[in-house]
Amino acid sequence: MFDSGRSTLFCFLLICSTTLVGATDHIVGANKGWNPGINYTLWANNHTFYVGDLISFRYVKTQYNVFEVNETGYDNCTIEGATGNWSSGKDFILLNNAKRYYFICGTGGCFNGMKVSVLVHTLPPPPHAANAANVSPQSSNQAGFQSAPAVLFAFLASLVSIWFNSK
Template identity: 35%
Template sequence: MQSYTNMATQMNMANVVLVLASTLTLLCGMDATTTYTVGDSFGWQIPTSNPNLYDDWADTKTFVVGDVLVFNFTTGQHNVLEVTEPGYDACTMSDTILTENKGPARITLKTTGEHYFICAYLGHCSAGQKLKVDVRDGRGDTPGFLSPTGAASSLVATTMSLVFMFITFALLC
């Protein structure tokens, strides 16, 4: 009788360990989002000494779906528009996707791919007040493609989760 009780206790502990392990495996695949202040302490204004300020700033970041961009500017002196690539290149408001006129503006990155932002006040964009960000899917994969490393790690995580859940289910039944 004693060995049956010990065996039942060990099986219950094994179930707890398996459930925790599968939960951790699932959680490891989730990425936290980040809030970025565009231009850091400089904010969203016309770059005075470096017309590539926002390109340089974005080059040091990795943006993923769910991240938030905060554009710090004074309402009435600047705005932020999300535009298409041609609108970005030409500094025009053609094909505007989103307009924020009140600062600070918070924009959540909802899709992968390149996103383009400009200030539509006369001369601001052409003076360098524009930003292009490349948004990834959160697993480190490039937009539209699944990298071999990302694909392998995703497959391993999914397989491990399924194995742990199957074992847990089998032990519970």
């Protein structure tokens, strides 16, 4: 029988397996991080952002920070009316709406290029949805493939099972 701790772990793993499968974590500046003198417009233009993705900022927390601002704040490097701020040095920000997001450094780094704007798109339809009318259910399963969430869930369920049996 499950105890409450094991049940909680199982529920957590189940939720993670169904919500994070398709999300991408976009690390701002890649290996250069969130620092002055980097062209973040070029970086952003080389990425496609979707609802549910994460944007991550990596920086020295005693020197920099991140503010989500509106377009005026972005253009003028001001944090007045900011809608979010982070200062951990490893910030993971969920992009939960299809819109343009604006982020700046509020410690003065914005004036040295520490600002990035990203356009977040709605999720595209699943790849198989476009062909669903042309493929019968029987033929789509003949290759033996499973969806990514099903495979991830099976893997997590196996780990939980091993963990339960080891107790």
